[in-house]
Amino acid sequence: MNILAAIRGYAEMLQEDLGVEQTAITDSLARLVMAIQTADNGSHSAVSISDSAIASDPGFILAVDDRAENRELLARYLSRSGHFVVTAASGDEALQTLAQADVDVVLLDLIMPGMDGREVLRRIKEHEEWRATPVIVISGQQDMEGIIECIEAGADDYLFKPFNPVLLQARIKAGIERKRWHDREEQYRQQLERNEKFIRATFGRYLSDEIVTDILERPEGLELGGDLREVTIMMSDIRGFTTLSETLAPAQVVKMLNRYLGAMTDIIMAHQGTIDEFLGDAILAVFGAPLQREDDADRAVRCALAMQAAMADINAANLADGLPQVETGIALNTGSVIAGNIGSERRSKYGFVGHPMNVTSRIEDHCAGGEILLSDSTLQKLDGRYRVADRRSLQVKGINQAVVVHRLLEVES
Structure with missing residues (x-):
């Protein structure tokens, strides 16, 4: 099959070069091609390159065959159609080429020494x-089991040797x-x-990652409306910040505020x-929405303790920059x-509405510097063990019933 493919291929290319003029050479070539077709039991129609042309975008074609004449024949055929063709004489060489270049179509022979075409495929x-990457198997083997095996392994097409060049062009066009x-x-x-x-990075500066995910991944994420959730609400701000800001330059106020908010956000x-x-200097945060967890209240408490503990580093940085020390109430x-x-x-915006929000704000009004109420x-709601003290009953504005609060000290060891 390889010999017949090479003879027929070169004969057809010579026919194309000579054109339609009838000479002794063209007549001999025509009889040669017909003889090859007869030897091939008529399995391929007598279509030459010049009989039909398939228009195709130029592609990067890798032709893999251990026989030099087959590689040369494929390269000549395809180069005439405007394709850029590289060849490989073995499976290893083919894989090296694929690792180094963006190949559009692979033309793959099956029978090769060493790594055969099935392993390459x-x-x-x-x-x-x-x-x-489309793979077109070109083989002299015409058994149906082999064809099915290659297709099941992922081959995009299977052509027999000696191949019909017009059919090959059509297959390559489809592959490209x-x-x-x-x-x-x-x-x-x-x-x-x-x-x-x-989008996540940009909106993550304004919304929590969970809210951004909720908006991007759920079709109803942007719909107005909400649902009832049990949450633990945190409100925190700097004590006496308004007075401090009046004594500082605007750049100093922004620097101090950004340092504080940056640390608290993390x-x-x-x-x-x-x-x-x-x-302004106040932070409103919620634990339990949009995702609800069993330890929402415990995480809120541990978060508040960590925020107060971080104030020492913030104040050290403020002093180094000539800024005043600050205290927060939570x-x-x-x-x-x-x-x-x-x-x-x-x-x-994704937000929260309800009486507990107002209660939290009123409690925060009673917080002293460095205090967590x-x-x-x-x-x-707490599952963990914490030290609390100074139980108070607060009468707060806008709420008829007294609000019972406790001063949080630390986590019990």
């Missing part, structure tokens, strides 16, 4: 970066188009991934809290609120 289709579609889809997918990372996110918003309260997208179709409702 298997490795191509198992490789994450190569598996989309499939590869182009795959490449465009891959570029589009990568662009989507880059866009999503940008701590809250490390404890899986959702930052609702910054109100309030914790647990209750049921409406959590969801609040606002209008043009502008909305937690409501009785939060204390009842």
